[in-house]
Amino acid sequence: MYYSSPLIRCNPGDLWNSATGSMYYSVFPPPQAGLKPRQRTAMDLYKAIQDLRTEKEKLERVIASLEDLQRAAGGAVPPMSKGGKRGRKSMNADEREQVSARMKKYWAGRRKDNSQKG
Numbered sequence: 001m002y003y004s005s006p007l008i009r010c011n012p013g014d015l016w017n018s019a020t021g022s023m024y025y026s027v028f029p030p031p032q033a034g035l036k037p038r039q040r041t042a043m044d045l046y047k048a049i050q051d052l053r054t055e056k057e058k059l060e061r062v063i064a065s066l067e068d069l070q071r072a073a074g075g076a077v078p079p080m081s082k083g084g085k086r087g088r089k090s091m092n093a094d095e096r097e098q099v100s101a102r103m104k105k106y107w108a109g110r111r112k113d114n115s116q117k118g
Contacts, residue, residue, distance in 0.1 A: 070076075091099070
């Protein structure tokens with residue numbers, strides 16, 4: 001089956017992504033649609049945004065139903081993480097002093113070893 005409209009051309013069988021379960025298609029209409037390039041682009045983007053919002057709503061419903069099934073099976077739904085904090089953990093003054101003492105001891109030992117070798 002080939003789906004064709006002035007805005008969308010796609011062949012679902014060729015463009016179906018089985019890994020993600022979604023369909024990818026070109027939002028650019030054929031040149032014979034009779035629209036000016038700027039009109040086609042604006043309409044294409046509007047249509048693409050509508051399609052993506054519709055797909056998002058469908059996915060949200062599917063996720064909600066799967067979470068309901070998981071709850072019914074006795075499992076808790078894990079909370080969604082916000083990605084967590086990135087970067088280094090900052091140290092307080094005590095931790096800095098401990099690291100400083102440890103590194104002084106380390107480098108003193110290295111200097112001692114080097115002076116004995118050469």
